Amino acid sequence: MRKTVLAAALAAVATVASFALPASAAEMKPGTYEIVTRGNNGPLTVTTTLGKHSIENVVVGDNYETDYIALQPMKDVAAKIVADQTLSVDTVSGATRSTTALLRAVGEAVEKAGGDTADFTKDTTPIDPNTLPLSTVETDVVVVGAGGTGMAAAARAAELGAKVVVLEKMGLIGGSSALSGGAIAAAGSKAQARAGIEDSPEAFAQLWLDDQKSSVPGGEDGYPEVERVKALAAESAATVDWLEETVGLRFAKPRPFGFGGPERAHAPAASPVPASGRGSTAGGGAYVISALKKYTDARGVPVRTNTAAYELVTNAAGDVTGVRAHDGKNRYEFKAKAVVLATGGFARNVEMLVERAPQWVTFTDWTASAKGSTGDGLRMALDAGAAEAKDSWMIGLYLVPKYPILASTYTSKDKYKDRVFVNERGERFVDESRPYVTDPAAMQGQVWAIVDGSDPKKTEILKRYLTYDVVVHGETWSELGRRMALTNPSALQKTMDTYNADCEKGRDSVFGKDPAYMKPFTTGPFFAVRVLPGTGGTIGGVVTNERFQVLRPDGSVIKGLYAGGEMANRPFYNRVYTSGTGLAVAYTSGRIAGENAAREQ
Template sequence: MTPMKPGVYTQKVVAHNGFMEVEVKLSADRIEAVKIVKSDETPYIVDEPMKQVISKVLKDQTLRVDTVSGATRSTGALLRAIGEAVEAAGGVSSEWTPDPVVIDPAKLPLADAPKADVVVIGAGASGLAAAAAAAEAGAKVVVLEKAPQAGGSLALSNGVLAAAGTDIQKASGTPADPAGLAKLWLEDQKRSVRGGVPGYPDKARVEALVKQSADTVAWLTKNVGLKFSANPVAADGIGAYALIPAASEAGKPAGAAQAEALLSYVEKKGGKVLTSTSAWKLITDKNGSIAGVSAADGKNRFEFHARAVVLATGGFGADLLKITQRQPRWAAFTEISKAAKTDTGDGLALAESVGGREVNDSWLIGVGIAPAYAPMTPSMLGPRGWKGITLVNEKGERFVKEDLPVLADAVSEQRDAWLVLDSTEHDKANRLMAYFGYETVVNANNWEELARRIGAPQAKLRATMDKYNADAKLGKDTVMGRDPENFAPLTKAPFYAVKVKPVIGGTMGGVLTDRSWRVLNAKKAPVKGLWATGEMANRAFYNRVYEPGTGLLIAYESGREAGAAAAKAALKK
């Protein structure tokens, strides 16, 4: 190990929300202390992950530490700051990142495992819902979660749920007709990007899901204790059917509060949730039926003998290799993701090992678009928020109706996508220039100059914006059909272009299941004793367009139904 000059070194790095200042105390051969002096990161999201990373660095004296799900950029910035401090002290940071030691779980000592009738793999929305329903039915339930904490992608979400026919909606006078929600859902899928396979979505399954949504919401509110209200904002499309979660603590995502409530309810019902414990093998009997799960926590391995297993491992939104194999175009967008870091497609391998079959045409859930740095967002949005933005591509052309609820898929089809704005709110727009760069934001005094800076044909961008402004003056978008109230002229120089990319929220994929969420084999016969929920079983509900709030509906409903069915099967004499 190259010796370092002892001392305290302060490093300033770019994190997710802005700059982070980190103080690192070093001796000749040790990292003695790490302190975050200043940070613009969201406290609830990053405080605990930062503590975990610092503790791991100091305990193991290594920078080979995994960034933490939900705070990947923030914890990555922290590790980068420590590495820069090592270099400033004359050390070599690469010496502090040795190759990881691969642990073979089969060679770990066998330890006693809690008894279980039902094993749920994954403690996100669908997994916790499955565990709760199974425990309600009288089953002994064990939940295996490979992350250090429960919650999965739910804990990173806004907790908004699409549903219909609920008492909440009926009392508020907002749209409540299940048939109406199903119709909107199915109609909107017709604008999916090209290339999908026929057969998606499954109309009958969408209609059945929506029809059962009121029962699922009633269960969540009356049994689990979650609180929702009807959407107080006038909305069209599926947004009118949104149920808004009760406010959570400042800085805490509403989804995190829902995860805490579900976890508490599972434990109250006698369920056991084992974190930092990964399932690595499904156990079958001589007939091929599920007989249990092999798991490990890095120190010991466990064998859970159970006749019913629920796969609730999430999708593969955090696995670059799986994304590249299935939808390579999206591999370029993995930097900006709201999928839990643990969403690496583990359930696919488990299911296939016992005869399950992955669905065709897995796709990515795009939940929005974003600039390179989160603090840029307020400065690039006007009074109408996201509905009022204007987008052009590398050809200098508009390519989508910008007031649609989700733009990620359309943006994913472009080589480059830019959000353009003018100087109507000059001071706000000018703040973007703190992030100036040809991959972040540029400005110019005319459209030709802006075109040159974003690599678009000058005449084409000029024609696009001339047509746009003429339409805005008339109050009618003749190109994309945008609502006139979301359509304002862009005429005041200087003009700005902010590069935006899709935000990955998860995946549409998983394995083949029937309407009871049972995993099916290649012959479309059930794998006895195996169910799949959430993103492990959501492909049937979409073509290639994600509908806001529906992911959580699928997770909660599939989890509740699969958990109850698994308990019934496990307890059957």
Template sequence: MKKLIQIVLAGMLFFSMTACSQPASSTGLKDGTYTVVTKGMDEGLTLDVTFAEGKIAEVKVVSHNETAGVSDPAIERMPEMIVTNNSVNVDAVAGATMTSNGILDGVKKAIEEAGGKVEDFNTAADQTAKQEEVTMEADVVIAGAGLAGLTTAVSAAENGLDVIVVEKMPRVGGSLALAMGSFFSVNSEIAKAAGVEDSKEHMMDIWHQIAEYGPDAPDQYPNFDRISYILDETGPQLSWLQDHGVQFNNVIPSVGTHPVMITTDNGAAVAEKLEAAAKAAGVQILTDTPALELITEEGKVVGLKAASTTQNLTIKAPSVVLATGGFGNNLELMDELIPQFNGSHLQTAVGNVGDGLAMAEAVGGVVYDHCWALVTGITVSPAFLGAAAEAATINLANKAMVDQTGKRYVSEVSDLSVVPNALAKRESKSFVLCDSSDPETVKILEQGLTSGAVFKADTIEELAKAAEIDAVALQETFDRYNASAAAGVDEEFEKPADSLIAYGEGPYYAVQCVADIIGTYGGVKTDFDSHVLDKDGNPIEGLYALGEMSNREYYNEAYMACASLTMYSTVGRLLGQNLATQAK
């Protein structure tokens, strides 16, 4: 898949030197402060840009809808780099490309609004500072300091190995830092102490039920032998995490297809404890240091190359572990691997750009067939969210959702991933219908009318025309839905009666809705011991992958609640132990 490598390498993040360039200025630029609104990860990135004496004097991010925490480095660093270099020709902050580019675009807009020319502020930041060439050696080098990478590092180091971790982001955590921080439990001492039954048999049963969601989902996934293998180690894994400082709070019994869950304060708190455990075990963690390529000798992977702002690193190690996450923030790769989710709302970790996939594929690794998105529901379109952040609060489940055929196609209240997966497979846009019965909702809807994702009309027929929906079918759907609400029975899709709310008077609104994505299923093919496999199914010596870098065999198209944290950390601990055993 050469195209995959090209897409990822084209988006690889290089890092700017902060040395000053010769300051540019624009004689046509009018001094003052200009407020501009642009787009980073989401719409609504608002900047105040101040010009003085023809130069960029200050860039301030006033408000934004960016992902909390992971976009902070770009928000903190980009304004300073732009002002220091008096230039918009500075490199993006590692792992926060979209936010960085959004800030750069905003400053460019401000320059034009002030009467200046962008080309007058396009002098490249001084790149003449020589990068120090550094060679390091370790028993294990790990690319990625999220949950999978950190657990592998701690486990390997505590079993006697010398471990180096390189992380492209300015801080550790990855997707873990965004997570709620809950784990599922199977035969754990923690659940036993709470008096909660958490048998493996029950867990396998509900996993089979979830795997059946989606009538046209591929039948080769999940791999229940692999899941069974990991579940046998889940209880010990939870105890291991507890021994390494992770504070578990509540044990929540299984309900329906939801497993027994054990909660923590949040994922960021778990990351903090694992980082401390790694450092205590002697692990060297290099942040702001993306892995760039793998080093091979005679068909073996023997290290990797990485780069920081001051050093080009060659790290030699007999075992290289890729734990760089998925590809949810590489839009081109998303379009290639899972085009069904084009236009979705992305809440994936900023650093999940598929760089590990490209590195593995470059040495013979193979990407899984039928990648998919880890979805947690539906939301309004990013365009509407950019116009009104409050749009995320609109209750979509108690309304009728149609595609542009004008027909419903799923119960809007369905378990887990059913609704967003059904939405992704439609051949046209999907809309939720709203009336004017709630003044607060109407206020929010009105803010979205200029976004291109919200349409308004006095009648259902006029609304259909505005949103390019089949008018006859939409009217029939509207009338049938109201009749179902009055009867308290949805004969089409068995939507619960308490969510069947009849529509009142207009004006009516059609609100485009999309899948809400927090991760991806796919990665490179691996065996039970996390060896990366080549096209013939043989291990590539010295190369391993885990976490979202290789998670396809855990799921079909529906997500098992709390699976990511439990599965990735368990596999990380086992991999660390196995690497130590092999080294003896």
């Protein structure tokens, strides 16, 4: 365990607030309380100083959190707890688990002191917008959502001379796109040409469609829509060229994505290059958002943060003529020729997941989606008569451990291609060399990553986390199987004997894995790391045409209404993701929707 700069930085964060709870609140025993809780990367120590009715100080001590990611968010949350005397503080996207752990530790300290956490919880009764003062605003285009799709739509519409307003319910812009690595898949771009990379939209579309053949079974017939995939791939280069030449974003030399393949990953030049030389670095998407914000600022586009859209305005014919929104103090009716819904998906809305993708509900805590991905746009569109796409699914990305540092123990330069994963029966369930294994993993009862003792550094990390549902180990496969509590502990011995023998033969007799990735696991001790499916958002939304106009169930266009990104990404997938295409869909659909919205009559 280490003492990070977090402790020093947070030590002076909190001072006694200028107010305290009423005397009727449960009285606490004044003093200092040290709580050790589970953080994002390991044990997290939080020391809380309490008065009879107040939280006087919050200090983070020993921990395994990542300084550059968790420092400022934890500092802000600690300060707000003390300043407002409340535990009803929003966690921070990108440091959700670290800030949640901080809140949990302070709550435990309150209870330990004899207090009641309910005394430090604000009333969260929803605001009725109809009770707020009304203002009317006239504009040409309203974009709902300031993530990648929304900012691209706003930029393109403003470029064409439209008067644009952007509404964002969160306090910050960027959404899931800002949290992503920022690498956009595209083929035939000028960036590729400069680097001497020969590529074509046709080759991109073919790889995309080939990837979809590895979808888990049970999906709706007709997905992906081949012509929509081809059209999107054909527009991908125009999107990155536009971002570079018009918006002003500079791209690095295109490179392969993390799983390998063609050099189609267009990542921001300002974002650090991963050690593997592939893909992108977490948070690189913020550079794309920053460039779009700078561009829209220069064109006078207002972005109203903390302003939640809640209803589309329609006329007698069912055309969309605007949107209603509020900021908690005032409500607004924006009258416009067109509205672009760019609110993202519903990965953070458990009720919607239960209705649309119940297989994934238990994994909602393991999503990279922004906190605001709660399906607001989908709800508004359906209320306005839109048709919803069939067979919603999730964007399965990676297999994530309970503590992020453990991912390095079962991830190689080839990601998972030379790894082995087993289920609760101790059996392999997938060809690990395929680009994404997350979807089949979500269909299992449990999933474990197998690691042997051949790498001392990995062994050292694993031994620090030996816990029944995190990491278990054994000197033999049979012993490991028992500690994994498999339904048939002896099955693991058979699975690994078969796999190791197949590695010697150079042929995977079970799933036909590429022989280049058949590497044996023979050095004890042996470890199993419990992993869960990590997601990047949802696949679904409303039905749109190639102009990204929203359609009714009868196929007719809802005049004045457009949607893009996760609000309209169902045509592009079956039940598996293709690297980089999420951002390709986001920025391309946003650009096209914004262009057509600006030209709406």
